[in-house]
Amino acid sequence: MLRTNRDRLVEIAVGGEVWPAASRSPYRPNALGVAKIFMGTAGVILNARVGDPAYGWAADHVEPAVSIRNREDGPEHALHYLACIGNGAVMTSGVAKGARGVVTGEHAHILVDFPRDVLEKICIGDQVLIRAIGMGLEMLDYPDISVRKMSPELFDALRIEELGHGRIRVPVAAEIPGYLMGSGAELGADYVDQDMMTNDRETLAALGLDNLRIGDILAVRDHDHTVNRGYREGAITIGIINHADSFMTGHGPGVMDLLSCAMPKIEPVIDKRANLAVYLGIGNHDWADERRKLA
Amino acid sequence: MIETNEDRVITMSVMGVVISPSYPGIPAIPHQIDREGKPRLLPALGGIVYNVKVGDSVYGWAGDMIEPGVAIKAPDPAANEALNVFACVGNDAVVMSGNATGARGIVTGKSGRFAEHVIIHFATEILDQLAFGDKIVVHARGVGLAVNRFPGIYLKSLSPLLFDRLRLEENDGKLTVPVTAIVPPELMGAGAGLTSEGGAICIQSMDTAALARHGLDKLRLGDVVAITDYDSSYGHGYKKGSVSLGVVSATDSIRAGYGPGVTLLMTSPGGELDPLIVEGINIVNLLDVEARA
Numbered sequence: 001m002l003r004t005n006r007d008r009l010v011e012i013a014v015g016g017e018v019w020p021a022a023s024r025s026p027y028r029p030n031a032l033g034v035a036k037i038f039m040g041t042a043g044v045i046l047n048a049r050v051g052d053p054a055y056g057w058a059a060d061h062v063e064p065a066v067s068i069r070n071r072e073d074g075p076e077h078a079l080h081y082l083a084c085i086g087n088g089a090v091m092t093s094g095v096a097k098g099a100r101g102v103v104t105g106e107h108a109h110i111l112v113d114f115p116r117d118v119l120e121k122i123c124i125g126d127q128v129l130i131r132a133i134g135m136g137l138e139m140l141d142y143p144d145i146s147v148r149k150m151s152p153e154l155f156d157a158l159r160i161e162e163l164g165h166g167r168i169r170v171p172v173a174a175e176i177p178g179y180l181m182g183s184g185a186e187l188g189a190d191y192v193d194q195d196m197m198t199n200d201r202e203t204l205a206a207l208g209l210d211n212l213r214i215g216d217i218l219a220v221r222d223h224d225h226t227v228n229r230g231y232r233e234g235a236i237t238i239g240i241i242n243h244a245d246s247f248m249t250g251h252g253p254g255v256m257d258l259l260s261c262a263m264p265k266i267e268p269v270i271d272k273r274a275n276l277a278v279y280l281g282i283g284n285h286d287w288a289d290e291r292r293k294l295a
Numbered sequence: 296m297i298e299t300n301e302d303r304v305i306t307m308s309v310m311g312v313v314i315s316p317s318y319p320g321i322p323a324i325p326h327q328i329d330r331e332g333k334p335r336l337l338p339a340l341g342g343i344v345y346n347v348k349v350g351d352s353v354y355g356w357a358g359d360m361i362e363p364g365v366a367i368k369a370p371d372p373a374a375n376e377a378l379n380v381f382a383c384v385g386n387d388a389v390v391m392s393g394n395a396t397g398a399r400g401i402v403t404g405k406s407g408r409f410a411e412h413v414i415i416h417f418a419t420e421i422l423d424q425l426a427f428g429d430k431i432v433v434h435a436r437g438v439g440l441a442v443n444r445f446p447g448i449y450l451k452s453l454s455p456l457l458f459d460r461l462r463l464e465e466n467d468g469k470l471t472v473p474v475t476a477i478v479p480p481e482l483m484g485a486g487a488g489l490t491s492e493g494g495a496i497c498i499q500s501m502d503t504a505a506l507a508r509h510g511l512d513k514l515r516l517g518d519v520v521a522i523t524d525y526d527s528s529y530g531h532g533y534k535k536g537s538v539s540l541g542v543v544s545a546t547d548s549i550r551a552g553y554g555p556g557v558t559l560l561m562t563s564p565g566g567e568l569d570p571l572i573v574e575g576i577n578i579v580n581l582l583d584v585e586a587r588a
Contacts, residue, residue, distance in 0.1 A: 182532055198517070199526065227331065233505055248488065249526060249532035250530050256449040
């Protein structure tokens, strides 16, 4: 029995509005110095959703489905820090009022997945309320392992297995070596994500990391994110891909922190079904086959 | 003598003012969280630093990412970006107002995201005369500098003066460059994915055993270091076979992902830089910092 303090977690509402895509400079250099114009973050993305490929989109840092933020700085940070992956969201204004969605990540905006028919009814500026629960979640018998940004539902879905002697096993879609972790090292581990670095496509392919999906659960080797994000040999961090790839040097799919330990007490085991869309049955597919095999 | 386009490089004044360190206000929780999760209150980025100087150790100070000497910044964000990009390590700086008017210093590095300062060395007696708001002009010279026979090597924040003194040698189609130490890619942290035209990138110092294994536990401010498998042509990021060169410009940090700050000087995505470890390669000696400022 994996003991947690879930019965003591506080469920609290946070909210924002559907945020428009904005273009800063129209041109940015890619890793080879070629000026590119690409779609970027925010907006309502109708086609790229959690469970879909993290690579190949004709865009940069695509945030799947709906991006929301709050206009006021304080409530905006409440949204960032309190919203957890797997939390329920509800449209509270506009044509889609009453429709229900699921938080899938935190990046420049909070990312919420809704069914396709709902996505078509959502307008920029529509209000979204999130029932935030998950901050403060702890694994009571594993004080060395930090827990972040997870709803109790996602925590349960991860299929964590207790191995004894303070160790756990977690299914992951892939393992990332520490040297591929890039942009986001300068930020606190409780805030947004750290990008994988994907300019070096040969290395990526050699490591089998060129077919990742948005929502994949991953292990990062030799990274201790228990406090902030940094390199420590033997440490291990479990994360989730929140946004798609980038053409900019030092960037790539974003990895949000879920579990971390400064010591080798988390054992990852490869399982390609380890993806948020499969676990929660959201995104562009119903994942019926994968979900049956999980059960 | 490695030929460059030095005679076509522009010399241009950019200006900043001496700035104060700054901390967040109410509710008065100004701590940085260290690697073990402990809140600690220490002097940090910015200000006039009297007792930490280029040439000193980066480790052991009761401070977080201390900029030796004087940190300057332009009040207007666009002008500050020009200052941060155009100023080059080795450029002359001149005090243009206040008690030290006319005094000369030398640019030794830059800071990155959350600080965006240019770091300048002045002699101790000049530091004693400086005050916040004093205007300092940098005779910025180096942006656009290129190596004639190596178009695949990009130069950044590198004055022609320092370029000439790096003791570069052409060998078998590569430029050999003496460095104090070589940093592996897994130790590069905060700064990855951010601009390489200015700012800095940290050598992560949380894993002290890894630091020692790579001879990085004795670094000094001003040391010239190489970074392997890192391409900083357009931002900093991992790319196997790339080699970059930088100068250590700020002290160590207590934070995970952070550590001594490096101002990037050269990068070769094709691996045309060949670093060679030689003890004591530091801009204090290469630029005669003590004699010039």
